[in-house]
Structure formats: C-alpha cells, structure tokens
Amino acid sequence: MLQKFKQRRFGALYSFFDLGRMRAALRRSELGMIFAGAFVGITSGCAVTAMSVISRTMHTLIFGIDDSGRLSSAQVDDKFLLLASPVVGGIVLGLMIFILAKTRKKPMVDPIEANALHGGRLSLTDSILVAVQNLISNGFGASVGLEAGYTQIAAGIASKLGYKLQLRRSDLRTLVGCGAAGAIAAAFNAPLTGAFYAFELIIGTYSIITLTPVVVSALISTLVARLLSGNDFNIDVGDFGSVVPADYIPALLLGAFCAGAGILIMQGVSFIEELARKSSIALPFRPALGGIVVGLLALITPQVLSAGHGALHLNLANTIAIPTLIGILLLKSLASAVSIGSGFRGGLFFASLFMGALLGKIFAYSAPYFDHATLTPVIYAVVGMSSLAVAIIGGPLTMTFLALEITGDFPITALVLAAVITSSLVVRSTFGYSFATWRFHLRGESIRSAHDVGWIRSLTVGRMMREDVRTASVNITVEEFRHDFPIGSTQRVILVDDADKYAGIVLVPDIYASPVDKNDEGKRIADFTKYRNDFLQPQMNAKQAAAIFDKTESEALAVVNNLIERKVVGQLSESYTLRRYAEELDRRRREISGEL
Known part of the structure; x- marks a missing residue:
C-alpha cells in the first residue's frame, strides 16, 4: 500500500x-x-x-x-x-x-x-x-x-x-x-x-x-x-567623440603590427617547448626550471606573474614611458613563453590581451605622425589588445564583441573590427594557425579549426572494405586461372606470392579477352597483373582512399594489413567509397540544418 x-x-x-x-x-x-x-x-x-x-x-x-x-x-x-x-x-x-x-x-x-x-x-x-x-x-x-x-x-x-x-x-x-x-x-x-x-x-x-x-x-x-562574485572587467575609455576616417589608418597598421608580434610569441613558445624536448631534462622537472626563470623575471617586475589583470589596469591608468612599456612587454612575453613551454598548464588568452594593450600604448606614441587622427592612448590599447588576441587566439568577432562589452563604446567597436580583421588576415596569410591549432600542427595533427572532421577519420577503409576476396597465386598459368575462375564468377582476383604477400590485381575480363594461342599455354598470370604497388590500408580514411583511387584510376583496390607484411585483408571499390563519403557529408549537412 x-x-x-x-x-x-x-x-x-x-x-x-x-x-x-x-x-x-x-x-x-x-x-x-x-x-x-x-x-x-x-x-x-x-x-x-x-x-x-x-x-x-x-x-x-x-x-x-x-x-x-x-x-x-x-x-x-x-x-x-x-x-x-x-x-x-x-x-x-x-x-x-x-x-x-x-x-x-x-x-x-x-x-x-x-x-x-x-x-x-x-x-x-x-x-x-x-x-x-x-x-x-x-x-x-x-x-x-x-x-x-x-x-x-x-x-x-x-x-x-x-x-x-x-x-x-x-x-x-x-x-x-x-x-x-x-x-x-x-x-x-x-x-x-x-x-x-x-x-x-x-x-x-x-x-x-x-x-x-x-x-x-x-x-x-x-x-x-x-x-x-560581482566582479566586472571594464575599461573606461573616457570622453571620446566620433571616429573619423583618418583614425582607421593607424588602427589598420596597429592590427598588422600585432599580427607580427603574435606570430613571434607563438613561435617563441614553440621554440622553448622544442628546446625542452631536445634536452635531457625529464618532463616532471621542467616546470620547476621554468619557475626559476619566471621567479627571476618577477624580481624585476611582478607584472609578469599570473594572467595580468592588475597589470593591465595599472598600465592603462598611468602614463608610462616607452622604454618601460617595451621592457614590460618583453618580460611578459618571455615569462608566458617560458611558463607554457616548460609545462605549466594554462593559456594565453588574457596574457595576449595584456600584451596587446602594451603594444597599443607603445604604438600610440606614433599618433602625431598621422594627420587628423583623434585616437587616445587608451583607444590604441583597446585596439591593440583585441588585435593581438585575434592573432594568438583567433576569433575576430569574439574579440570585437569583447572590446564592445568591456568599453561600452560602439564607435570604437567599428575601429576594432577593422583592426582585428587585418590582424587575422595577416596571420592566416603568413602563418596559417592560431595558438591552439599551431600546437596541434606541432603534434602532427592537421586541425585548422573546430570544424567536425572526426567523422572523416572514423570512416576508415577498415570499416568500409569487403573481407570476402578472391585470391590466387601469382605463379599460376593463364590456363589454370581460366579453370579456377570461369568468366562471370568474379570481376577481379587479387594475386599473392609464395609468402602470401600482395602481388597485384588481375581483371578477369582481361584474361578472357586475350586471344587463345597454343604457344601461350605456359604463360603466367603475372603478365596481366595491375596495381602491383597500389593498395589501401585499413587505417586510411575515406578521403585518403578517394585520393588514391583518383591517382591510380582504378575501380577497386586491395587492402593490406601494413606496409611490411602486406597481407591481404580485403578489398574496396571506388564507387562504394564515394557513396559512403557522400552519405556522411549529407548527414552532417542535415544535422547542421536541423533536419535530423
């Protein structure tokens, strides 16, 4: 109850x-x-x-x-x-x-x-x-x-x-x-x-x-x-009028300048990581050694420590000489590169904002050389922080909206958008990676963004191939082949040698299309062999398989277990590969459009 x-x-x-x-x-x-x-x-x-x-x-x-x-x-x-x-x-x-x-x-x-x-x-x-x-x-x-x-x-x-x-x-x-x-x-x-x-x-x-x-x-x-928590991350840009066309020239130049700086920073992190890998220092000891370098830099200025929230506002609120700004920028860049390169866990998101703001303030000292430009040092700092963040992290609209939400100023946002697009274009044209995708590249991955390419890798030859293949010895005669494989019994036969290694493919119609000659009774089937060195492996994906089919101009290929043993484990046709590839592409399209 x-x-x-x-x-x-x-x-x-x-x-x-x-x-x-x-x-x-x-x-x-x-x-x-x-x-x-x-x-x-x-x-x-x-x-x-x-x-x-x-x-x-x-x-x-x-x-x-x-x-x-x-x-x-x-x-x-x-x-x-x-x-x-x-x-x-x-x-x-x-x-x-x-x-x-x-x-x-x-x-x-x-x-x-x-x-x-x-x-x-x-x-x-x-x-x-x-x-x-x-x-x-x-x-x-x-x-x-x-x-x-x-x-x-x-x-x-x-x-x-x-x-x-x-x-x-x-x-x-x-x-x-x-x-x-x-x-x-x-x-x-x-x-x-x-x-x-x-x-x-x-x-x-x-x-x-x-x-x-x-x-x-x-x-x-x-x-x-x-x-x-109630904490806000805001930047007061002060009283600022409208953006004039002359302001876009220094903003675009600052965007390109930040792109170059971002590439140097990413290369610096990679250089230190590579240096650490080539050294005989074990992985668990590297962060402590990196900590020694960061600690020594902190003795010069604590602004290199942590992400840099306080240092960002400190430098924006005060007028600082160029040598000091350059010094802080170099020290922070070195500290960030050493921290990540030596094994400390973290990212460069806020560090790139801080360093970008420093670059913007340094660039602001060139403002008198631009006629009719009305930008203040704080505006240059906002443009610089967004531009360097785009160069390192990526996401032009992300950094544009960040500038909008931390300043609350719409005219500046248009200026930032022009600068971040310039920075993004320069980085993509000359370097091609953001910080995250650059690290994937160093690991041997080909990821350029978060676009879903995993389904292509999961659509492998091993999943698509047929295992019921017809094989024959490469040493048999044409007469023996015709006896074992009557016309119409199969389209193609995979040949193997005495060690059961892949030796090529024979098309059955080609054998029966050749004229019968009494002098060719002892002729070996090896004379009709095609694709001796062209084959697939189970771990290849559909895109790689399609490229090999296109290169060899074959309708089907054998699948071998590896390059050393070359044991035949199946075969795969071009038509089936392209059909499965097209089906998966359509499936992803329907998922994005909401049809599934």
Whole structure:
C-alpha cells in the first residue's frame, strides 16, 4: 500500500528525471537543447567563480597580498616569495605530471580537439585534472591565465551531461560549445563574447540551430557569475567623440603590427617547448626550471606573474614611458613563453590581451605622425589588445564583441573590427594557425579549426572494405586461372606470392579477352597483373582512399594489413567509397540544418 502511494506521489517526479524521457525531449525539440544549455550555463558560472576564488585565495596566502588586490599589480616586498613561489608551483605540478604519467596513458583532449575529432566527447576526469593543473600554475604565479581551465572544466561538464543523455553527435558538439561560451562569458562578464567564442573557436560554425542554446548558456552563466562574485572587467575609455576616417589608418597598421608580434610569441613558445624536448631534462622537472626563470623575471617586475589583470589596469591608468612599456612587454612575453613551454598548464588568452594593450600604448606614441587622427592612448590599447588576441587566439568577432562589452563604446567597436580583421588576415596569410591549432600542427595533427572532421577519420577503409576476396597465386598459368575462375564468377582476383604477400590485381575480363594461342599455354598470370604497388590500408580514411583511387584510376583496390607484411585483408571499390563519403557529408549537412 505504501509502495503504491509512493509511486503515485513521486511518479511524475521520477518520470521527469528519467534519462530516457529527457533524451527523447532533447531530440524532439529545440526547447530541450535550450534547457540543456541553461543548465550548462549555471554549472559554467559556478565553476568559473569557484576557480577564480581559489586562484585569488592562493595568491593571498602564498604572496601575502590583499584580498581585493591583483597579483600582477601588487607590491610584494618579500623578494624570496617572488622567486620561490613559481619554483614551488613547478615542483608541485611536476609531481602531479609524474603521477599522471604512471596512471594515465591517453593524452588529455581540449574542447577544440574534442569537437574537431571526437564528436564532442571529453573526459570529465581529465577536465578536472587540467583545471587543477591550471590552478596550481596560476596560483603559484606562473605567467598563464585561467581561461584554459575555465573552458576545459565547463566543456567537460557539458560533454558528460550530453554523454549521459546519449545525445547525437551534432547536439553533443553544441553542448560542449555551450560550456565554453558560459566559461568565457562568466570570466569577462561578456555574454556576446562568450557566445561568439563558442561559434568561432569551439563549434567552428554558426547556425540558427546552435544560436539559442549557446546564447542562453552565455547569458545565464554571466548572471550566475555576477550573483556569486560581482566582479566586472571594464575599461573606461573616457570622453571620446566620433571616429573619423583618418583614425582607421593607424588602427589598420596597429592590427598588422600585432599580427607580427603574435606570430613571434607563438613561435617563441614553440621554440622553448622544442628546446625542452631536445634536452635531457625529464618532463616532471621542467616546470620547476621554468619557475626559476619566471621567479627571476618577477624580481624585476611582478607584472609578469599570473594572467595580468592588475597589470593591465595599472598600465592603462598611468602614463608610462616607452622604454618601460617595451621592457614590460618583453618580460611578459618571455615569462608566458617560458611558463607554457616548460609545462605549466594554462593559456594565453588574457596574457595576449595584456600584451596587446602594451603594444597599443607603445604604438600610440606614433599618433602625431598621422594627420587628423583623434585616437587616445587608451583607444590604441583597446585596439591593440583585441588585435593581438585575434592573432594568438583567433576569433575576430569574439574579440570585437569583447572590446564592445568591456568599453561600452560602439564607435570604437567599428575601429576594432577593422583592426582585428587585418590582424587575422595577416596571420592566416603568413602563418596559417592560431595558438591552439599551431600546437596541434606541432603534434602532427592537421586541425585548422573546430570544424567536425572526426567523422572523416572514423570512416576508415577498415570499416568500409569487403573481407570476402578472391585470391590466387601469382605463379599460376593463364590456363589454370581460366579453370579456377570461369568468366562471370568474379570481376577481379587479387594475386599473392609464395609468402602470401600482395602481388597485384588481375581483371578477369582481361584474361578472357586475350586471344587463345597454343604457344601461350605456359604463360603466367603475372603478365596481366595491375596495381602491383597500389593498395589501401585499413587505417586510411575515406578521403585518403578517394585520393588514391583518383591517382591510380582504378575501380577497386586491395587492402593490406601494413606496409611490411602486406597481407591481404580485403578489398574496396571506388564507387562504394564515394557513396559512403557522400552519405556522411549529407548527414552532417542535415544535422547542421536541423533536419535530423
């Protein structure tokens, strides 16, 4: 009786939280994805606030600064703390790296790679580990920001939710984008910036289907972060009139200047990473050595520590001489490159904003050489920070909306848009990568963005091939071949040698089309062999297979296990490969348009 009462009383509640019903609701309507995006926005806002509070608490405890202060703008009198703290952080991080190397063999995947290659699948455990590593790095003063940890943990939670609900590939990728959007929106109090960060850098495309859940996640995450912390990231540009046409010339030049600086910074990080790899220093010891360099630089100026929030506002609010600005820029660039190159976990998002602002203020000293230009040093700083961030991070609209939301000035936004487009164009034309995709390139990946290319890699020759192949010895005669393979029995036969290695393909119609001659009774079938050195391997994807078919002009090819053994494991036709490739392309198109 009591059991029946409970079923009636809580039946509706149980059915509401039933995973099967929730999954069906998400698949049936866009409203379900909006609710999922809202939930992800709440968790993202909470995660960002928690990480921010932990980081600032660590700065207070470790460096002895005021609760309301920022590390990069604080006055730390104890020089030993400035030197030793990054080293201690490197030791702690190195110990963590050593333990993880023994217990976890798979590399950690970030949101861009997850959406590009794995259909949005992220390990929540790995995401938590990345966030902890980011907190250790930033909390002990390494010159990295928390944005990488923000997006990782938020996207990891979103991916876990989508996986539990067994969402389709496209919906899971969208939900990961919702997590990243919520993370950046909460970090900068900028929902439009967060939304377009997801569209440009995490999802890789914009569509009506993804618009609502991503924007809802960014808005709700911003509200949650405001309620929990109340911190705003704003820049006061002062009283500024309208932008005149003459102002665009220095803005465009500054955009190109920042593009060159961004390329140098990315190359610098890669150079230090390569230097560390070629050295005999074990991976767990590298962060501590990097911490020594960062600590020594912090003795010169604490502005190189952490992400640089306090240092950014400090330099914008004061008039500083060119040599000092150049010195801070060089020290911060070196500290960031050494921090990331030596193994500290974090990103260059805010560091690129800080260095870009310094570049803008340096460039502002050339303003008298531009006739009729009306820009102030603070405006140059805003243009510079957006332009350098685009050069390193990517996302022209993301950085344009960031400038709009942190200044609240529409005329400046048009100026920033022109500069960031110039910066993006120069980087893409001369370098071709953002910081994240450049690191993928160094690992041997061909990812240029978060566009979904993982389905191409999963559509492999091994999945498409036929295993029921007809084989024959390459040493048999034509007469024996005609006896074993009557006309019409098969279209082609794969030849193997005495060691069962692939030796080529014979087309059955070609054998029967040749005239019968008594002198050719002992003629070997090897004389009719084609494609002796042309074959496929199971790990090749459909795109690679199609390229080989086009090159060899063959209708079908044999599939061998590897280049050494060359054992025949199947065969694949060009027509079937192209049909499956076209079907998958159409499927992705329908997913984007919402037809699935």
